[in-house]
Amino acid sequence: MAEVKAERVGIMGGTFDPIHYGHLVAAEAAREAFSLERIIFVPAGIPPHKVQEEVTPARHRYLMTLLAIMSNPYFEISRVDMERGGVTYTVDTLADLEKELPPNTVIYFITGADAILEILSWKSPDQVLSMADFIAVTRPGYDLERLSKALGPFYLKFQEQIHILEVPPVGISSTDLRCRLREGRSVRYLLPETVVTYIDNKGLYGNG
Numbered sequence: 001m002a003e004v005k006a007e008r009v010g011i012m013g014g015t016f017d018p019i020h021y022g023h024l025v026a027a028e029a030a031r032e033a034f035s036l037e038r039i040i041f042v043p044a045g046i047p048p049h050k051v052q053e054e055v056t057p058a059r060h061r062y063l064m065t066l067l068a069i070m071s072n073p074y075f076e077i078s079r080v081d082m083e084r085g086g087v088t089y090t091v092d093t094l095a096d097l098e099k100e101l102p103p104n105t106v107i108y109f110i111t112g113a114d115a116i117l118e119i120l121s122w123k124s125p126d127q128v129l130s131m132a133d134f135i136a137v138t139r140p141g142y143d144l145e146r147l148s149k150a151l152g153p154f155y156l157k158f159q160e161q162i163h164i165l166e167v168p169p170v171g172i173s174s175t176d177l178r179c180r181l182r183e184g185r186s187v188r189y190l191l192p193e194t195v196v197t198y199i200d201n202k203g204l205y206g207n208g
């Protein structure tokens with residue numbers, strides 16, 4: 001019997017508050033660089049390090065993400081983090097997705113390099129790395145020493161599974177976008193028009 005080739009799937013975890021071209025460029029770059037068959041965007045429920053912060057309700061972040069990815073046939077979206085409710089831990093995200101994916105799927109969790117610097121403070125980091133490789137997205141010129149210094153022996157143990165992916169610097173961040181929207185400044189060409197229209201229609205980010 002012919003052997004079934006394991007599918008390679010990217011999991012794009014993020015708060016996406018709001019999603020922007022930086023996220024989309026990163027996901028597409030990861031898809032290409034790691035020959036991923038598809039990428040599943042997973043908007044976080046309540047991110048653990050943002051419990052004190054005001055985060056836009058998950059239903060809006062989900063719909064903005066859906067609007068942003070619709071034109072890419074390789075991009076999908078999952079509600080696992082939203083539906084589980086409460087604080088989002090990546091170990092739970094991966095466990096829920098594993099139940100939905102074919103058993104031999106090779107999983108890559110894609111996130112910002114700054115987010116992965118904090119991985120030692122995440123819930124069950126060893127288990128997380130046993131469930132998925134990590135793709136840490138960064139601008140060109142990232143100093144790998146930052147990662148090895150911050151993560152120490154953990155990095156030595158898992159360095160084969162932590163991949164740095166340099167993407168063209170788009171210089172867009174969700175924080176900056178929220179600030180621009182609050183101040184009524186232009187966000188044109190920084191995120192898809194469909195998402196801008198959604199933000200306008202719902203009056204998000206003090207933009208109403």
Ligand code: NAP
Nearest residue numbers: 013014015044047088089090111112114115122123173174
């Ligand atoms: P964050 O701390 O807000 O993001 C740190 C940096 O990474 C920011 O510059 C951010 O840019 C960027 N970034 C975030 N997600 C990205 C992505 N998918 N691709 C490229 N850049 C990205 O991170 P976050 O969004 O709250 O969390 C990222 C993921 O890690 C989520 O899935 C979250 O659930 C998970 N996480 C898990 C734990 C845990 O298990 N304890 C703890 C923290 C985070 P923008 O601000 O422009 O997005």
